[in-house]
Amino acid sequence: MTGKTHIIGGITASLAFAQTANYEAILLVGGGVVGALIPDICHGGSKIGRKLPLLSKIISTIFGHRSFTHSLLFLFLMGILLNSFVTNESIVAGILVGMASHYILDMATKNGIKLLYPFKVRVRFPITTKTGGAxxxxxxxALSLLTVYFGYGVFVEYF
Known part of the structure; x- marks a missing residue:
């Protein structure tokens, strides 16, 4: 999936999560956007890869694309790191939700992801699509419509 789809996926997932959890919605959504971009640090052409090219190159060289940074292990380690250094639970939750949304969206592509890294098996949905296709x-x-739906729910709940 492309960066814009990951961003809207992170927003949608964060807003949906905000309806069931007691977090600050705006911080949760902000974290969701950041989290939705983090896994693609392993790709130099991604939005985050272009912002942090040296880090992206190092990670890509060591792990390759859609492996470690697209795994449950990485999600778990990020959870530990974030809980150790970020004091706001809403931001931490948003980042983790955004990362999870990224994984789900990339599992809908033909190449899938190495969700169970370091095991080499690729995980993908039975029906897949091409990145950037129709x-x-x-x-x-669909995610844009869901964002409006969940956003309205959060708006009504908070105001």
Whole structure:
């Protein structure tokens, strides 16, 4: 999936999560956007890879694309790191939710992800799509509608 789809996926997931959890919605969503981009640090052409090219190159050289940074192990380690250094639980939760949304979206692509890294097995859904294709546009549109739906729910709940 492309960066814009990951961003809207992080927003959607964070807003949906905000309806069931007692977190500050704006911080949760902000964290969701950041978290939705973090796993692609392993790809130099990604939004985050272009912002941090040296780190991206190092991670890509060591692990390759869609392996360690797209795994449950990475999610777990990020959870430990974030809980150790970030004092706001809403931000931490948002980042982790955004990362999880990234994983789910990339599991819908033909290459899938190495969710169980260091095991080499790739995990993907039975029906997949090509990154940047017409189906991704439909996914983006659906996520946009869900963002409005969940955003309205959060708005009504808080105001």
């Amino acid at each position: 189906v991704e546009d439909v996914v983006f549109a």
